[in-house]
Each structure stands twice: as C-alpha cells, then as structure tokens.
Amino acid sequence: GQNIDQPTEMTATEGAIVQINCTYQTSGFNGLFWYQQHAGEAPTFLSYNVLDGLEEKGRFSSFLSRSKGYSYLLLKELQMKDSASYLCAVVDSNYQLIWGAGTKLIIKP
Amino acid sequence: DTAVSQTPKYLVTQMGNDKSIKCEQNLGHDTMYWYKQDSKKFLKIMFSYNNKELIINETVPNRFSPKSPDKAHLNLHINSLELGDSAVYFCASSQFSDRGPGELFFGEGSRLTVL
Numbered sequence A: 001g002q003n004i005d006q007p008t009e010m011t012a013t014e015g016a017i018v019q020i021n022c023t024y025q026t027s028g029f030n031g032l033f034w035y036q037q038h039a040g041e042a043p044t045f046l047s048y049n050v051l052d053g054l055e056e057k058g059r060f061s062s063f064l065s066r067s068k069g070y071s072y073l074l075l076k077e078l079q080m081k082d083s084a085s086y087l088c089a090v091v092d093s094n095y096q097l098i099w100g101a102g103t104k105l106i107i108k109p
Numbered sequence B: 001d002t003a004v005s006q007t008p009k010y011l012v013t014q015m016g017n018d019k020s021i022k023c024e025q026n027l028g029h030d031t032m033y034w035y036k037q038d039s040k041k042f043l044k045i046m047f048s049y050n051n052k053e054l055i056i057n058e059t060v061p062n063r064f065s066p067k068s069p070d071k072a073h074l075n076l077h078i079n080s081l082e083l084g085d086s087a088v089y090f091c092a093s094s095q096f097s098d099r100g101p102g103e104l105f106f107g108e109g110s111r112l113t114v115l
Helices: none
Strands: A003-005 A009-013 A018-025 A032-037 A044-049 A053-057 A060-065 A070-075 A084-091 A097-099 A103-108 B004-007 B010-013 B019-025 B031-037 B043-050 B054-056 B064-067 B075-078 B087-094 B110-114
Touching: A003 A084, A009 A018, A018 A032, A018 A084, A018 A103, A032 A060, A032 A070, A044 A053, A044 A060, A044 A070, A070 A084, A097 B043, B004 B087, B010 B019, B019 B031, B019 B087, B019 B110, B043 B064
Parallel strands: A009 A103, B010 B110
Antiparallel strands: A003 A018, A018 A070, A032 A044, A032 A084, A053 A060, A060 A070, A084 A097, A084 A103, B004 B019, B019 B075, B031 B043, B031 B087, B043 B054, B064 B075, B087 B110
C-alpha cells in the first residue's frame, strides 16, 4: 500500500527553527508538495520538490531525498501566525496525489 | 475575484436528505477535485475530473456523484445523507501537465453537518 508518515503534532517557540519530517512509501514518485492549512481554512501551497536537494523560499525551505523516501519542511524565525497544520503530499506513478495526515504545529511565545 | 469558490459554506441537514455543493474555478485549469476532510483532518480524495477522464476513489459510496456542466464547474451531489457524511468538503483545481497535477488551489470548504 501507499503510505505517508508525518508526526501528528509538534511544538516550537516563537523565533526558533522547526523541522517537520515526511517519509513516504509510494508506487513511484513524481514530486512532493507541502501545503499549509490554518484551522478552519483551506490548504495553501508552500513548496514543490521533484529533484533531490533543498528549495528555499523566504523563511521556509523544503528538502527532498528520493533514495531515502524522505522530505522535510524547515521553518525559520517562527512567528505565531505559523501555527497551522502542514501537509505532505506525494505524486505517485499514476500522477495521483497521496496525502499525509498532516502535522499540527503549535507555536508558543 | 476568488479563484475557486464553493457554495454553500455551511450546510446543516437531516439524515436521508439529498444535497448538493457547487464549485466554480476561474483559473482556466483543466482538472478539478473534491476532497473530504473529517474530524481527524485527513484529506481524502473523492473525485478528480478533467475534460477527458473522471477518476473515482473506489472507497467513495455511490451516494456521492460529481456533475460537471463545463470545465469550470464541478458540483457534488450527495443522496441519502448519513451521519458519517458530516465533514468539510473541499473543492480544488489545478493545471495538469506531463509532470503531474501541479499546485492545487482550494476553495474555502463547505462544512456539512448531518443530524
């Protein structure tokens, strides 16, 4: 079967750095997405990785290792508004999106 | 202008009723989706549709049916509503390419409560 694993919940302090991990086992791989979802709102796109390495976009970076079936989302200089769920999604060999259950990130002052 | 809009935002109804949720996108995308997000916040794909193909998640009961009058609209019809249908339903769209589905743009969600 296809599987995406993420921690259920993480807590971090305002101003700090946090890394949210995602491991996947899918039938093929055609890219990996990270989305952010604030409570009561729709998911919004954060990043897309299809090649190994680090993609940086402001305070957010996303890393991919296809050989390890592993990605992480790195959030720097955490702000209270970063409190949200972070969803990892993998595009499989049939170009279908397989979603993780999401990681709820709690930011404390 | 809202890129992906869905109505209604809230829907409260009785078991056994039939209801519809409408979705429209003005992004010119060729693929639209319906997702169900339950209380555990897990996003479950129900349907994906472009002008060539309807892909149905086989776990979705046949009480649920998508209707697409044109490529900018994908409505969701639900017959004989059950308590377990209570969830937030998200419509989304994307532009499919040879690299796959592309970035998804989501509507605001429709919170369905079945009493």
